[in-house]
Amino acid sequence: MATDITGGTKRAALIEKAGEEVQGRSLWQDAQRRLFANKMAVASMIVLGIITLMAVFADVISPHAYDEVYWDYIGVGPQWENNHWFGTDANGRDLFIRTLYGARVSLMVGIVTTLVALIIGVTYGSIAGYFGGRVDSLMMRVVDVLYSMPLMFFIIILVVVFGRHIVLVFIAIGCVEWLTMARIVRGQTLSVKRKEYIEAARASGVSTPNIIRRHIIPNVIGPVIVFVTLMVPVVILVESFLSFLGLGVQEPMTSWGVLISEGAAQMENAPHMLIFPAVFLAVTLFCFNFIGDGLRDALDPKDR
Amino acid sequence: MPPVENAELLRVQDLKVHFPIRTGGIVFGQYTPLKAVDGVSFSLKAGETLGIVGESGCGKSTLGRGILQLIKPTDGKVVFLGNEMTSMAGEQLRAQRQHMQIVFQDPLASLNPRMTVGDIIAEPLTVFFPKMSVAERKAKVKALMAKVGLLPQMINRYPHEFSGGQCQRIGIARAMIVDPKMVICDEPVSALDVSIQAQIVNLLMDLQQEFGLSLLFISHDLSVVRHVSHRVMVLYLGKVMEIASRDSIYAEPLHPYTQALISAVPIPDPDLEKNKQRIVLGGDLPSPMNPPSGCVFRTRCPRATDICAQVVPKLEEKAPGHQVACHHWGPPAQALV
Amino acid sequence: MAAVLEVRDLQVRFATPDGEVSAVNGVSFDVNESECVGIVGESGSGKSQLFMAVMGLLAKNGRTLGSAKYRGTELVGMPVDKLNKIRGDKIAMIFQDSMTGLTPHLRIGRQMTEVLEEHKGMGGADARARALDMLNLVRIPEAARRLNQYPHELSGGMRQRVMIAMALLCEPELLIADEPTTALDVTVQAQILELMADLKRVTKAAVVLITHDLGTVAGLCDKVQVMYGGRFMETGDVRQIFYKPQHPYTKGLLSSMPRLTEDRRTTLYAIPGQPPNLQRLPAGCPFQERCEFVHQRCVDELPLLQEARPGQFKACHLESLEHPVDDPTRAAIPAEAMPPVIRDVRTA
Ligand SMILES: Nc1ncnc2c1ncn2[C@@H]1O[C@H](COP(=O)(O)OP(=O)(O)OP(=O)(O)O)[C@@H](O)[C@H]1O
Ligand SMILES: Nc1ncnc2c1ncn2[C@@H]1O[C@H](COP(=O)(O)OP(=O)(O)O)[C@@H](O)[C@H]1O
Numbered sequence: 001m002a003t004d005i006t007g008g009t010k011r012a013a014l015i016e017k018a019g020e021e022v023q024g025r026s027l028w029q030d031a032q033r034r035l036f037a038n039k040m041a042v043a044s045m046i047v048l049g050i051i052t053l054m055a056v057f058a059d060v061i062s063p064h065a066y067d068e069v070y071w072d073y074i075g076v077g078p079q080w081e082n083n084h085w086f087g088t089d090a091n092g093r094d095l096f097i098r099t100l101y102g103a104r105v106s107l108m109v110g111i112v113t114t115l116v117a118l119i120i121g122v123t124y125g126s127i128a129g130y131f132g133g134r135v136d137s138l139m140m141r142v143v144d145v146l147y148s149m150p151l152m153f154f155i156i157i158l159v160v161v162f163g164r165h166i167v168l169v170f171i172a173i174g175c176v177e178w179l180t181m182a183r184i185v186r187g188q189t190l191s192v193k194r195k196e197y198i199e200a201a202r203a204s205g206v207s208t209p210n211i212i213r214r215h216i217i218p219n220v221i222g223p224v225i226v227f228v229t230l231m232v233p234v235v236i237l238v239e240s241f242l243s244f245l246g247l248g249v250q251e252p253m254t255s256w257g258v259l260i261s262e263g264a265a266q267m268e269n270a271p272h273m274l275i276f277p278a279v280f281l282a283v284t285l286f287c288f289n290f291i292g293d294g295l296r297d298a299l300d301p302k303d304r
Numbered sequence: 305m306p307p308v309e310n311a312e313l314l315r316v317q318d319l320k321v322h323f324p325i326r327t328g329g330i331v332f333g334q335y336t337p338l339k340a341v342d343g344v345s346f347s348l349k350a351g352e353t354l355g356i357v358g359e360s361g362c363g364k365s366t367l368g369r370g371i372l373q374l375i376k377p378t379d380g381k382v383v384f385l386g387n388e389m390t391s392m393a394g395e396q397l398r399a400q401r402q403h404m405q406i407v408f409q410d411p412l413a414s415l416n417p418r419m420t421v422g423d424i425i426a427e428p429l430t431v432f433f434p435k436m437s438v439a440e441r442k443a444k445v446k447a448l449m450a451k452v453g454l455l456p457q458m459i460n461r462y463p464h465e466f467s468g469g470q471c472q473r474i475g476i477a478r479a480m481i482v483d484p485k486m487v488i489c490d491e492p493v494s495a496l497d498v499s500i501q502a503q504i505v506n507l508l509m510d511l512q513q514e515f516g517l518s519l520l521f522i523s524h525d526l527s528v529v530r531h532v533s534h535r536v537m538v539l540y541l542g543k544v545m546e547i548a549s550r551d552s553i554y555a556e557p558l559h560p561y562t563q564a565l566i567s568a569v570p571i572p573d574p575d576l577e578k579n580k581q582r583i584v585l586g587g588d589l590p591s592p593m594n595p596p597s598g599c600v601f602r603t604r605c606p607r608a609t610d611i612c613a614q615v616v617p618k619l620e621e622k623a624p625g626h627q628v629a630c631h632h633w634g635p636p637a638q639a640l641v
Numbered sequence: 642m643a644a645v646l647e648v649r650d651l652q653v654r655f656a657t658p659d660g661e662v663s664a665v666n667g668v669s670f671d672v673n674e675s676e677c678v679g680i681v682g683e684s685g686s687g688k689s690q691l692f693m694a695v696m697g698l699l700a701k702n703g704r705t706l707g708s709a710k711y712r713g714t715e716l717v718g719m720p721v722d723k724l725n726k727i728r729g730d731k732i733a734m735i736f737q738d739s740m741t742g743l744t745p746h747l748r749i750g751r752q753m754t755e756v757l758e759e760h761k762g763m764g765g766a767d768a769r770a771r772a773l774d775m776l777n778l779v780r781i782p783e784a785a786r787r788l789n790q791y792p793h794e795l796s797g798g799m800r801q802r803v804m805i806a807m808a809l810l811c812e813p814e815l816l817i818a819d820e821p822t823t824a825l826d827v828t829v830q831a832q833i834l835e836l837m838a839d840l841k842r843v844t845k846a847a848v849v850l851i852t853h854d855l856g857t858v859a860g861l862c863d864k865v866q867v868m869y870g871g872r873f874m875e876t877g878d879v880r881q882i883f884y885k886p887q888h889p890y891t892k893g894l895l896s897s898m899p900r901l902t903e904d905r906r907t908t909l910y911a912i913p914g915q916p917p918n919l920q921r922l923p924a925g926c927p928f929q930e931r932c933e934f935v936h937q938r939c940v941d942e943l944p945l946l947q948e949a950r951p952g953q954f955k956a957c958h959l960e961s962l963e964h965p966v967d968d969p970t971r972a973a974i975p976a977e978a979m980p981p982v983i984r985d986v987r988t989a
């Protein structure tokens with residue numbers, strides 16, 4: 001038999017001949033390498049990490065409690081001697097700790113809701129895409145109908161029926177965002193489904209759930225990850241908007257949206273109340289967007 | 305070429321695969337069948353290679369997929385190892401897949417980019433022998449990798465780290481791992497360079513010899529088909545034009561289409577090629593959506609007469625083992641090569 | 642005979658994130674008037690990029706070194722507006738993918754008359770009449786009707802004919818055809834080959850035919866240049882190349898093809914290994930990893946094109962393919978100094 005093995009350079013062939021298994025580099029690892037070569041993305045990850053750590057250890061960093069009212073300091077600017085680093089709000093509460101508590105809520109809403117949307121969207125979209133035909137039409141019509149429902153209307157109904165609660169915000173935003181996710185996953189699945197390796201798996205007798213799990217999902221997940229990083233900031237913004245309208249979290253708990261809304265009201269006499277939370281929000285949004293762009297470039301096959 | 309046994313492995317009877325295509329507007333549109341495969345019959349013996357040739361779009365791949373039940377045939381029978389396959393579904397069908405495998409045209413596209421080579425080759429094992437231990441599975445994969453000419457140490461690499469020829473070897477290993485009785489090769493060398501093509505052709509023929517495989521070798525390259533096949537079937541617009549043993553089809557093709565195909569192949573020999581009188585067919589392949597009446601080949605056939613437009617020629621045995629579907633069949637008027 | 646195109650030491654480099662790709666590595670040749678030159682080689686051997694560089698059509702990350710002269714005028718580094726006067730007028734190119742070669746939203750007639758307006762200043766009815774003549778020349782059925790059709794309304798074979806007609810509109814002196822029949826079916830390929838053979842007799846244009854199909858070259862070309870790893874391995878007259886190949890690669894290619902005309906043994910000759918990685922070309926002969934006659938000199942020293950027989954050049958250190966073992970250089974090398982050429986895993 002005319003077999004040959006000369007792969008790559010001869011030296012490589014010789015080394016490989018020595019017998020130990022060569023570890024391949026998966027597409028994920030390639031993407032990871034490219035992502036870490038992207039300076040903006042890495043810097044964004046570091047900044048986000050710092051913000052997250054600050055939010056988690058808020059009580060350790062700051063001597064104040066988020067709901068403690070300092071009657072002597074109402075709406076004052078940054079003061080180092082009292083450890084009111086960001087100053088206080090209109091009710092005399094420390095703005096630094098409130099900003100970090102706001103970060104907790106905002107990041108949590110962003111991440112938890114996105115995860116919920118991710119799980120529902122990927123399952124729904126990949127099933128619709130894989131089965132196609134009538135199943136697909138039916139499932140996607142449902143999505144279309146839900147899509148046409150205005151978000152605000154939906155949330156106001158929820159709030160009226162169940163009262164104001166942070167979980168409602170999760171549910172409400174999740175209910176809407178998974179629709180987009182399902183559409184993206186379905187589109188990707190449709191294209192992956194036509195690849196020959198899916199047919200090869202079918203010809204090898206692999207069962208449908210295994211095809212979806214082993215062959216479809218790993219290959220649609222790339223664009224999905226990019227979408228996820230871009231969805232988190234959208235969700236944070238929606239939450240801020242809801243809070244701005246007074247439909248979000250309840251006092252004394254706060255979020256960036258609430259803080260910004262309060263700050264906006266005091267813009268004239270206490271600009272710091274607007275500036276600090278707004279800067280945090282903006283930096284976070286930028287970070288997510290840079291990471292999303294970095295991921296998109298890293299996963300883009302054209303660069304390979 | 306390995307000898308052929310006499311046992312019949314596969315019988316395809318009047319197989320039809322039609323795709324419903326929507327024509328016209330959304331409102332007044334209707335479904336017209338696209339007859340990708342339209343009444344194909346043949347049989348394949350154990351250890352035999354049947355070459356399937358034809359222009360692109362004439363239904364070669366669809367025929368292969370119809371036989372494997374990857375596309376449900378519209379009509380007809382596929383009898384494999386004595387079992388009628390078209391009526392099977394679910395588990396029963398999956399169990400049959402162990403014995404019939406497929407190798408694809410595009411080597412890289414047929415491998416999942418997110419799986420290691422070892423996992424790709426072992427996948428059929430996990431389906432048909434779920435109880436096999438991981439170590440045993442790995443040993444089997446490595447042994448087969450060596451056999452198809454891949455370094456077993458490469459087991460943890462990913463498809464994109466291999467060249468086209470090597471990817472095709474991986475695809476062949478995946479097909480061979482469960483010891484199938486028949487492998488359908490859908491243009492296995494068309495995407496490869498000349499120098500790599502010979503390696504893969506040799507590998508397939510060696511494997512056939514060693515394991516007594518039957519091959520359905522689909523290709524549009526008549527030279528390669530001549531090299532690998534025992535018998536050759538010529539398709540045109542989803543219909544069989546001619547089936548015969550390799551020697552009779554190349555030495556004395558009786559169908560005008562086969563003659564044109566053979567004469568169209570450029571031969572790497574300047575003296576022969578510059579002096580040869582080519583039979584040049586006019587026009588293009590008609591759309592399979594509305595094939596010509598009567599004989600589907602009549603719009604391009606140099607021998608066509610009135611009867612060809614009215615009566616569909618039947619595939620009939622005109623010489624021993626040589627079936628032709630033509631009203632005016634006969635040997636070519638001139639030397640073809 | 643005067644040379645239409647003179648290429649000297651042409652090199653093409655591409656900058657990529659993973660390092661530099663050397664697609665073409667110093668090739669020199671002439672294309673003479675009314676001559677048909679075939680460029681053959683496997684995928685990635687640099688055939689297309691060589692002529693893309695000549696035409697100034699390289700991708701943005703590519704650069705050209707060396708010289709390419711059309712009738713004494715240097716093309717490398719020529720400003721685009723000047724190049725445009727030559728491209729499409731004096732030198733025309735036909736691509737493999739006829740769909741990308743034609744603008745999808747313009748009618749065939751418009752695209753053809755546009756070329757004539759641009760280069761010949763021909764307008765209206767004149768240009769249309771000439772376009773029609775050309776379509777008739779390439780034997781397009783119902784040519785007058787085709788002028789009003791869009792590219793997607795034509796079949797692949799017909800689009801390729803339109804491409805040829807467009808290339809011939811301005812009566813170019815040099816026609817470069819990059820795999821003109823690769824995307825077509827055998828029967829349609831036969832039509833186009835027949836057409837090109839006829840056109841060769843009618844027009845005076847020199848033709849460069851780029852292809853990986855040795856059969857196509859055998860029928861059409863007078864001269865053949867075999868490329869591998871961005872270099873010419875062997876050049877010569879068609880009959881010399883096909884009947885008396887002097888380079889191991891050419892010989893390997895010819896012997897690895899199954900043929901309609903002869904029954905080759907059950908096992909085909911196969912060149913082992915695979916084409917080289919253009920990012921890490923070995924020093925010495927680019928074919929060394931796959932050559933059965935490889936010896937120490939091949940590893941150390943790059944073989945240059947040298948005359949093997951009158952009119953036939955090869956880039957190989959061997960004296961002759963007939964008695965390679967008699968090669969004194971080979972005999973002088975101890976076995977352990979030979980580069981490791983690993984062929985068979987099972988024996989390893
Ligand atoms: N823009 C680019 N950037 C990097 N590498 C490139 C670029 N364009 C071409 N190449 C590389 O240059 C080499 C030669 O390419 P070329 O297109 O000339 O090959 P070819 O001989 O025409 O092959 P084929 O038969 O496939 O057309 C290839 O390795 C290709 O990957
Ligand atoms: N899923 C499909 N839906 C509609 N038409 C199809 C489908 N698959 C193939 N066809 C059509 O069936 C015909 C035969 O296709 P195919 O078997 O792929 O040809 P070949 O392999 O001979 O090139 C073609 O006209 C093709 O367009």
Ligand code: SF4
Nearest residue numbers: 599602605612630631
């Ligand atoms: S039946 Fe008529 S049209 Fe068909 S192949 Fe024979 S001669 Fe030609």
Ligand code: SF4
Nearest residue numbers: 926929932939957958
């Ligand atoms: S120079 Fe050496 S390696 Fe290159 S083709 Fe000649 S003999 Fe082979």
Ligand SMILES: [Mg+2]
Nearest residue numbers: 364365366491
């Ligand atoms: Mg096909």
Ligand SMILES: [Mg+2]
Nearest residue numbers: 688689690819
């Ligand atoms: Mg090319």
